[in-house]
Amino acid sequence: MEKLRYERPVIKKLEAGMPNKFGLRTEYTPMTHIDGVAVKDLVKDYGSPLYVISETTIRSTINKAKKAFTTRYPKVQFAWSYKTNYLNAVCNVFHQEGSWAEVVSGFEYEKALRNGVDGKKIIFNGPDKSEADLRKAIENESLIHIDHLDELYTILEITETIDKRPKVAIRVNMDTGTYPVWDRFGFNYENGQAWDALNKIMRSGKLELVGLHCHIGTFMLAASAYAIAAGKLADLAIGIEQKYNHCIKYIDMGGGFASKNTLKGSYLPGSDTNPTFDDFAEAITTALINSNFKNNELPTLILETGRALIDEAGYLIGSVIANKRTSLGKRTTIIDVGVNLLFTAFWYEHKMTPAQPFTHYTETSQVFGPLCMNIDVIRENIDLPLLNKGDQVVISTIGAYNMTQWMQFITLRPNIVMIDTEEKVHLVRENEKLESITDLEKMPEHLKKFDL
Amino acid sequence: MKINKNIAISDTGFVFNPLNGESYSINPIGIEIINMMKEDKSFEDITHTMLTKYTVEDATFEKDYFDFIGILKHHNLIDTNEQA
DSSP, rough: OOOBOOOOOOOOOTTOOOTTTSOOOOOOOOOOEEETTTHHHHHHHHHEEEEEEEEHHHHHHHHHHHHHHHOSSSOEEEEEGGOOOOHHHHHHHHHHTTTTEESSSHHHHHHHHHTTOGGGGEEEEESSSHHHHHHHHHHHHHHEEEOHHHHHHHHHHHHHHEEEEEEEEEEEEESOOOOSOSSSSSSSSSHHHHHHHHHHHHHHHHSEEEEEEEESSSBBBBBBBHHHHHHHHHHHHHHHHHHHOOSSEEEEEEOOOOOOOOOOSSSSSSHHHOOOHHHHHHHHHHHHTTTOOGGGGGOOEEEEOHHEEEEEEEEEEEEEEEEEEETTTTTEEESHHHHHTOOGGGOOOOHHHHHHHHOOOOEEEEOOOOOHHHHHTEEEEEEEEETTTTTTEEESSSSSSTTTSSOOOSOOOOOEEEEEEOOEEEEEEOOOOHHHTTOOOOOOGGGSSOOO | OOOOOTTTOOTTTTEEEEETTTTEEOOOOHHHHHHHHHHTHHHHHHHHHHHHBSSSOHHHHHHHHHHHHHHHHTTTTTGGOOOO
């Protein structure tokens, strides 16, 4: 006789009438497959933990975003935010979909070049651009977004020794009615820093001012803030035209669109409450179209959205290491995914779904990672079906930042696979070996031997 | 180890403790274990039955069993006076 699936015995106190702050149970069906590929097979072939990226979801998401903007505005260009996920395979899916590259360091700039992106279609943001980085960007006619006056002066110095006219924009920070105001990137709009920088650029005669850029925040939950920012950038652009008879080519609204994740402390899931691409597009394009640009002089709208384009395409499969209880009797489950691999667990309540069948019985649990660190908490409180040691869970909406801000800490980083649009699995980054780490170390001669 | 005599347990897993008015729900495997406890079956007998019926390893079941008993004790559902 075939044995039945085991579920650990559980007793739960019934608290009739007590509202649950953490909401009702959300998981009704197991996530046995990702894009048609069995989770069990993925773990068998590539191990656990395992990052899984859905190419289908990336393509459908970028097309959803493009549709939201291009149906409202005549000239739209997306630029893939490398820092959000700079795996070459991911970048190239976006490049195939027509996105330029948006980079914030010399390292990312090189990555974009190696991926085959034309230098003219690389936007170079960030506060740290070395003289060599800037020189290369000028040679390649990339779009340099100036963050501070020191950078502006370095570019002006370089123009003395190079026969190119750098294409530049300034980064503008401003009050968009949200808190906190992001005022660390670029030049402030309200106190006149932005105009000061623009005047220096225009009067130098050595630089080509091609655009204006802003990056007003991250995980923005108010689309209206973008309308304010777009309006202020439009005012600057129109002011430049009036003062210098110079039309800028683009307005770059940066990134910061919220994904469908749920921030800690939220009562309702992000998938129900966060603004959609249509909400952001409506706010931005309405502000630009309603500004005083002449109808045939609307600048190109550039968007550097990262998180909202890739978060939903990423999954992290983990396995249950153990179940135990805290001193107060609370259920805790330890899985092999720690905050070293899921950095975003610090601020999101990530959705976790068992990958095997389960009954309707649940326990309110804390989920810990495998690190020997108190901070290694994946979920503080989650109503989870009863998981056994060795069971798999799929953590959803993890595609943004976790594969760039991850830490090689205590354990090695695992494989990353991409499932293509025909349900074929491709290894896109190999798991680290001990040598991946130790090969970079050097041992001083006098420390090579010891006796214990 | 015995379940308190005055505890009412339905076949569907609804548990009521008339001493304090608390009620609980138990999953089917929990009910099976409680029913075997009511029949005075030993831990070894219960383990044998469960390992034969379900896909579970000895060590996992032992751990889960004692965790379950601990929670029953915590909720005063076990007559601790009759413990060995």
